[in-house]
Amino acid sequence: MQVKIEKTKEREMKGLTNFLNFINKWGTVIAVFILILFFTITMPQFIATSNLLTILRSISIVTVIAIGLTIALTVNGLDLSIGSAATFSNSLIVSFFVWYSMSTFTSMFIAIVITLTVAALNAILIVKVKIPDMLATLSTMFIFEGVAMTYTGGGSISEGMPRLDGTPTVGTLPPIFEKIGQAPYIIIIMLVVVVIVHIFLNHTKHGRYLYVVGGNMEAARLSGIPVDRYRTIAYLLSTFFAALGGIMIASRIGSAQINAGAGYLMPAVAAAFIGSSFGGSGKPNAIGTFVGAVLVGVLENGLVMMSVPYYSLNIVKGIVLALALASTYFRKRN
Template sequence: MLAKTEPAKGREKVWHASLLAFTNKWGTVMAILLLVIFFTAMMPQFIESSNILTILRSISIVTVIAIGLTVSLTVNGFDLSVGSAATFSNSLVVSMYVWYSMSTFASIAVALSVTLVVAAVNAFLIVKVKIPDMLATLSTMFIFEGVAMTYTGGGSISEGMPRLDGTPTEGKLTEVFKLLGQAPYIIIIMLVVVVLAHIFLNYTKHGRYMYIVGGNQEAARLSGIPVDRYRAIAYFLSTFLVALGGVILASRIGSAQINAGAGYLMPAVAAAFIGFSFGGLGRPNAIGTFVGAVLVGVLENGLVMMSVPYYSLNIVKGAVLALALASTYYRKN
């Protein structure tokens, strides 16, 4: 009797292992599909093209910022300053328009370039001073949050609003700039960033080196890879993408607001870490980050449509992040 049950038990274990492996690889995608089915059953209008467009538009800025965070994660870093960098970029680009009446190209170029100071400070503290990534970027998060608020005088910047000294302003946001924050352009920018980041990380020498550095710095160093250089490059790329997210945010809301980027830190972290489990990769990746952002966006949109109080949304998003992390790290154990 025992001999007959052993093969059955063996097949059952193999089936359970296969199911667990499949869930670990595609659990995020399955969760999105189940949520879409559930919300559609509850509210048929959820699946309408206009609402799908709303979801994609709502996750565009989060995704761009999360891709920046993902790049820092490839070298086993963690950039907590992404929210402050986005706020800084947001303030700079609007001020270039309103205070200095600069052109679209010049305003965006100045905002992206100056915000890279955040990356320079991060790279110096992490690579040269040897402060752990999380602690260094926690410091710069507060520093550049303060810099942005000091630059704007602790207030917002919008068309027609006088400068800090009371000087009238005549600059206006251009129509071309305003289009960046509208569909379909904001969605196109998001998809282009995801695709380019995916190609860079997976199909270029530099992207593969970043993964090697993140996997084992000592082994990478012994292999001849300039570890410190690639760690610095990761933070510069991360900040550049976050600055781009801040520019798009300015285009979308049409002004610079106090701590405008702060609210994007946790959604970006959630999207990036949920993406770890996508396809069973178990590492930061651009496509997974996008899928993670879609999961958070679908969940938030559906809950809002069901009139769930806004103050309860973070509970659900936090629970989803915990489940995603459990899926990733349970498999490793």
């Protein structure tokens, strides 16, 4: 009898373990479906095609910026400067159009290249000076927020506005550039970025090296992997996608606004950390980050439709982020 009881308990424990493992692997996807089901029951219009496209469009910029953060996380880094990098890129590209009447692709290229100075400074502070990544990127966050505000004179830039010295401007945002921020183009850009980074991280030598560096830096160094080079690459790519996100912001709102990218930092961090648990991978990954962004986007859209005050949304976002971080670090410690 005692043996039967022990076997029964063993089966129950095994079943519980399997259930918890399943939840750990697919909890994010399950949460998305539960939220969609809940909001659809309470508000049937939530499931309308137009609203689903609105959700995808709303998370496009967050996802692109979060993908950059995901790459930084692969080397066990944390880039808090992505919001200010997006703001800096947003200010630059609109100024190139309005103030200097530059062409679309020239403006985009120069804006991204200049914004990469954020990554260069991050790499110097983190890789060379050995400042912890959180503190280093916190510093550059404030630095480049200040640079962006100084560059724009502490205000916005839009068509018809004069330069800081009062000189009239005649530049406009090109129609082809404005399409970037519209559906379906902005959604397509997001999906292409997710697929490319997924392939890069999981199916190329360099992506695997990034994971090795993040898993055990000393072991990676002893294996002959140039650790400092790959950490620098991670921060360059993180800033690159933040700059791309800033360009998408400019196209979507049609102007450069003060701290335009600041509001994307927390949702991007939440999406990247939530995505780490996707499929039981236990590591930052592009597909998981996309699913994490969908979770945040569905939650925010549903709450707005339920007339929850906009100033209360950060409470929910903060709770989601706290749960994601708790889940991530609980798994690491166990």
